[in-house]
Amino acid sequence: MLYERTFPVNNYFSINIPLVGEVLKDQEAYYGLLSACVATPFDLAVQLDDIGIDYDSISRYQLFTMLFSNVINECEHQDIPAFNLIFQGLDPRKLVFAKDLTTNSFVFVDKETKNVVIDERTYLQFSAILRKVNHIEKRDVKPGNKEAKEYRLERNRKKQARAMRNKGRDTELEDNIVALVNNKEFKYDFESVRGLTIYQFYRSLEQVVTITNYHQVMSGYYAGTLDIQKVDQKLLNWLSNNK
Numbered sequence: 001m002l003y004e005r006t007f008p009v010n011n012y013f014s015i016n017i018p019l020v021g022e023v024l025k026d027q028e029a030y031y032g033l034l035s036a037c038v039a040t041p042f043d044l045a046v047q048l049d050d051i052g053i054d055y056d057s058i059s060r061y062q063l064f065t066m067l068f069s070n071v072i073n074e075c076e077h078q079d080i081p082a083f084n085l086i087f088q089g090l091d092p093r094k095l096v097f098a099k100d101l102t103t104n105s106f107v108f109v110d111k112e113t114k115n116v117v118i119d120e121r122t123y124l125q126f127s128a129i130l131r132k133v134n135h136i137e138k139r140d141v142k143p144g145n146k147e148a149k150e151y152r153l154e155r156n157r158k159k160q161a162r163a164m165r166n167k168g169r170d171t172e173l174e175d176n177i178v179a180l181v182n183n184k185e186f187k188y189d190f191e192s193v194r195g196l197t198i199y200q201f202y203r204s205l206e207q208v209v210t211i212t213n214y215h216q217v218m219s220g221y222y223a224g225t226l227d228i229q230k231v232d233q234k235l236l237n238w239l240s241n242n243k
Contacts, residue, residue, distance in 0.1 A: 037126070037130055072108075
């Protein structure tokens with residue numbers, strides 16, 4: 001993906017890998033649509049609970065069909081530029097959510113050709129691509145019991161309340177750009193960084209964090225304040241991504 005701008009999914013559409021500058025033009029729309037495509041039930045546990053759905057009772061694909069159906073409905077009434085930043089060759093106005101009588105499952109069908117464009121397998125494939133492109137970890141948390149579920153739900157609710165209070169702050173992407181541009185390990189400025197793909201940007205962010213951690217560990221070692229035997233050995237290899 002390092003030098004690619006598109007990633008084929010099936011015969012009907014591909015996933016775009018947009019430039020940082022393209023995402024910056026409408027970050028809210030881009031990350032909102034991205035969330036609809038990659039969110040797990042645990043990610044939206046609070047929202048699901050508010051409408052009476054237990055996040056542990058639905059699958060990732062079922063959640064996606066709910067969210068993506070809303071996206072399609074919105075596209076009927078207005079253009080969503082962010083849609084073309086994520087999908088290439090996919091016209092949301094031609095899609096309809098229907099039951100596939102062959103597999104007895106619900107899918108997204110091209111209402112003109114009647115071809116199945118997105119089914120569960122396709123969704124799992126392109127959501128994995130989107131996660132990798134945008135450096136998003138999958139949070140599929142399964143609670144051990146009722147008490148654990150209620151505890152996690154309450155924690156999520158408090159986190160979202162804090163996020164709402166900070167809604168006026170710069171977005172995470174902008175914060176990361178500012179941090180990297182002001183880091184000596186990053187060779188781009190505020191203009192040239194816009195020409196990186198979003199995948200290149202997040203890989204660069206990951207690498208700068210890795211190198212910074214390495215230098216901090218080695219500084220502590222040479223200063224005699226750190227026992228290097230007790231350090232995660234992955235931190236000693238700045239070529240790794242510490243995963």
